[in-house]
Amino acid sequence: MNDSQGRARSEHMAERVRAHCLVARDRGVHEVRALQDIAVELELSLADCATAVGREDLLDAAGSSWMLAPSSPPTPGQLVIRPCTVDDLGDLTAQWPVPGDVHEAHHARQLRGDAAYLVAWRDTTPLGSVVLRRDGCTGERGRAAHPESVEICHLQVREEHRGQGVGTALIAAAEHEALRHGHRVVAMGAADDNPGALRLYERLGYRATGIVDVTEYDWVGEDGVVHHAREHDQLLLKSLTSG
Numbered sequence: 001m002n003d004s005q006g007r008a009r010s011e012h013m014a015e016r017v018r019a020h021c022l023v024a025r026d027r028g029v030h031e032v033r034a035l036q037d038i039a040v041e042l043e044l045s046l047a048d049c050a051t052a053v054g055r056e057d058l059l060d061a062a063g064s065s066w067m068l069a070p071s072s073p074p075t076p077g078q079l080v081i082r083p084c085t086v087d088d089l090g091d092l093t094a095q096w097p098v099p100g101d102v103h104e105a106h107h108a109r110q111l112r113g114d115a116a117y118l119v120a121w122r123d124t125t126p127l128g129s130v131v132l133r134r135d136g137c138t139g140e141r142g143r144a145a146h147p148e149s150v151e152i153c154h155l156q157v158r159e160e161h162r163g164q165g166v167g168t169a170l171i172a173a174a175e176h177e178a179l180r181h182g183h184r185v186v187a188m189g190a191a192d193d194n195p196g197a198l199r200l201y202e203r204l205g206y207r208a209t210g211i212v213d214v215t216e217y218d219w220v221g222e223d224g225v226v227h228h229a230r231e232h233d234q235l236l237l238k239s240l241t242s243g
């Protein structure tokens, strides 16, 4: 691509981002959230979208200047979200030990090809992680009613890093990853005893379907004891093309 083609392409991209920003403003969508939606919809990085409309300030405001699998080295302190690699596993388990070999299990699913295990890092510190299930919803009712949907699950931000936009950025990165693989409908399950997570998902455009699935699973506590959990999860859906 020569210089003038490159300039034309950038201008075209900026036009598209500006057009989406206008639509979002007319709908009264918060500008930071609008930028995140636009990045997902146009399959661009947040930084590219912000630059296209000269609003790099929004990246700091959101605290979510994340990069998915960056091609260039991140700047110090930048939030980076990338699929977990074999090399990452050592750092991850050393700094963020989770009983029950949870990191290893999610990574193994990624190797099998039915999931992406995305981890948020700031410099060399892991902050949180999320799983994108490519093989559909976890719950039976959700799978039956929405076979076209992939699911974002196992969202977790380490306690000391919560409330800084990391969870929001992980969801945006998982949506970006879903779109990259051609999935247009994404589900998230919210446990009925987790109103904070439900509020977050609704704020990010997920809508209740009325479907509730019961999930049972075992988990290992800090003390090494295996606990059994039974959860009622309501299914929320988001269409990645409707903005």
Ligand SMILES: CC(C)(COP(=O)(O)OP(=O)(O)OC[C@H]1O[C@@H](n2cnc3c(N)ncnc32)[C@H](O)[C@@H]1OP(=O)(O)O)[C@@H](O)C(=O)NCCC(=O)NCCS
Pocket: 154, 155, 156, 157, 158, 161, 162, 163, 164, 165, 166, 167, 168, 169, 189, 190, 191, 194, 195, 196, 197, 199, 200
């Ligand atoms: C839910 C969770 C992933 C959010 O991550 P986060 O990085 O704090 O999220 P953000 O900073 O992007 O957004 C904050 C929002 O998360 C929601 N939230 C839910 N639980 C929260 C918690 N314990 N602390 C802070 N925010 C929480 C709130 O709605 C908050 O929005 P508010 O300003 O309207 O109150 C994180 O709190 C967490 O790991 N919780 C424990 C595990 C969990 O509940 N996972 C979801 C399973 S359904």
